[in-house]
Amino acid sequence: MRPNARCLTTLLDRTSLYRPSPITVAQLIEFGKKRNESLSYGFLHQELPIRISHMVKELHFLPESLLEQPSVKHVKDMYIKTFEDLAEFDPGGTYDEQNLSKFKRRLEEIKRRHQTVVEIMAEGILALKNESGSDRFDPSINYFLDRFYTSRIAIRVLISNHLVLFGTEEECPGHYGIIDPSLDVQDIVDDAASSAKYLCNHHYGDCPDVKINIFKQDGSKDDEISVVYIASHLHHMVFELIKNALRASVENPFTGEKHPVQICIVQGKKDISIKVSDRGRGIPMSEQDQLFDYHYSTAPEPEKDSRIPPLAGFGYGLPLSRLYARYLNGNIRLVSVEGYGTDAVIYLQNLSENASEVLPLFNKTSQAKYQIGTMVQDWNVAGKSRPIWS
Structure with missing residues (x-):
């Protein structure tokens, strides 16, 4: 059952309070050897919403000039839609074949949906660059993009690994999933x-x-x-x-x-x-x-x-x-x-x-990085008294 808009926002806020659980390449290897679909499902249908909720919450702290770009709004809507799709799977639900197959189809849809996220987000950044006429942005944008794209890489690894092990994607000989x-x-x-x-x-x-x-x-x-x-x-x-x-x-x-x-x-x-x-x-x-x-x-x-x-x-x-x-x-x-x-x-x-995942965390420290007070120029050099990102 899908939550309504108000419940979805509440669920997203609550989910973002949990910390992501980084895994290592060695753990992915062990996981590939076991090939236990129920075990993979149990981890992903709890872990993926946590990682996505952190991305969505962090999007809200971008400068208004970037948030107003249509392509950035589109990316935000895509991730909220994906969170909603995953919220349909009850953490206390069944692990029967029907549910496992439904989860695989959902992951395939999510992977297709987010295939061009890098290009879509880049359109918004480029549009902002052209509007501002500056080669450099507010430092919070580079900070955000590093974290956003890292999270995307991490989510894509988990989804791809599951689909290679248990879905329709082909596994290379001698590999364990995508490893x-x-x-x-x-x-x-x-x-x-x-x-x-x-x-x-x-x-x-x-x-x-x-x-x-x-x-x-x-x-x-x-x-x-x-x-x-x-x-x-x-x-x-x-x-x-x-x-x-x-x-x-x-x-x-x-x-x-x-x-x-x-x-x-x-x-x-x-x-x-x-x-x-x-x-x-x-x-x-x-x-x-x-x-x-x-x-x-x-x-x-x-x-x-x-x-x-x-x-x-x-x-x-x-x-x-x-x-x-x-x-x-x-x-x-x-x-x-x-x-x-x-x-x-x-x-x-x-x-x-x-070789462990290094994942961004959305918390009070990361929020502070987006505040204007932490981004102003705090060194002064002759000829550079005006902030280069203003």
């Missing part, structure tokens, strides 16, 4: 490099070489490095960094020479690191803080009607890639030397029990 227990890192890097080189050749008619080296902590080379991970997430991150490195190498080659992009895959005791290095003259220190801002790009905005994916220009590649890394307790960091080149490093947890 590859022995993901060959070099295979992912090779595939991402091939895709990035294809785009580079298409856009520039030329492409630098990509050289890959593998190292282990004991100093041995050319040994396979594997990790327990989600292949699509790793591919997304690696592709983005290689794409950026190739573009920099073609557009701004160091000393006019076309240097190869160097990739090092390194396995330590705790980390697996993938370093992508270019000699594309680097990025000025004054611009480096903006590289992880949404809709910031050093490339011109690409044509929307192009049949070939753009090499750069939307300003979502780096911030979203970093979220994929941070979601499972990793990170992406950049070190750039203007006039020389850039090193970008993906850090992954080597041990699956340490």
Whole structure:
């Protein structure tokens, strides 16, 4: 039975008081081995509403200028609709085959509904950018988007894993749901490099070489490095960094020479690191803080009607890639030397029990981050006395 609008609001408020329950990759592996649909249903039909309620509550704290954008209103309505769809499943309800099948169909509908959330939300941000005529926003918007897209990634992982294990989505051989227990890192890097080189050749008619080296902590080379991970997430991150490195190498080659992009895959005791290095003259220190801002790009905005994916220009590649890394307790960091080149490093947890979800919490601390008083400029530099986001 679906709650009415007033009851739905009350239920959403009450649900948002619960904390999400982060899980680890190791737990997902164990879950995939058990393949107990009732167990998965029992976790998801309680956990998903909690995560969604936190997203909806946080949406209310966005600046009015953004909340008024039609696309942002549409995203908010979609998540409220999804919360309502999940609220139909009583936590104390039955675990019979009919209910389990109904839940799977509902998850398929939810996944389709939210397929284009990133693009729809980006429309609202871009519209606000065009209206304000500024390249930078209120800092609370970047803060929100990091949290919002992280929650989206986390929810999508849980739904996709359930549908692969028990639904209509195909499971790759040797996988446990969407988790590859022995993901060959070099295979992912090779595939991402091939895709990035294809785009580079298409856009520039030329492409630098990509050289890959593998190292282990004991100093041995050319040994396979594997990790327990989600292949699509790793591919997304690696592709983005290689794409950026190739573009920099073609557009701004160091000393006019076309240097190869160097990739090092390194396995330590705790980390697996993938370093992508270019000699594309680097990025000025004054611009480096903006590289992880949404809709910031050093490339011109690409044509929307192009049949070939753009090499750069939307300003979502780096911030979203970093979220994929941070979601499972990793990170992406950049070190750039203007006039020389850039090193970008993906850090992954080597041990699956340490690869835990890192999830945003909606609470009084997060609410305070959205208050105007915490966002005003509290340092003063000559020539920058006016806040850059005003």
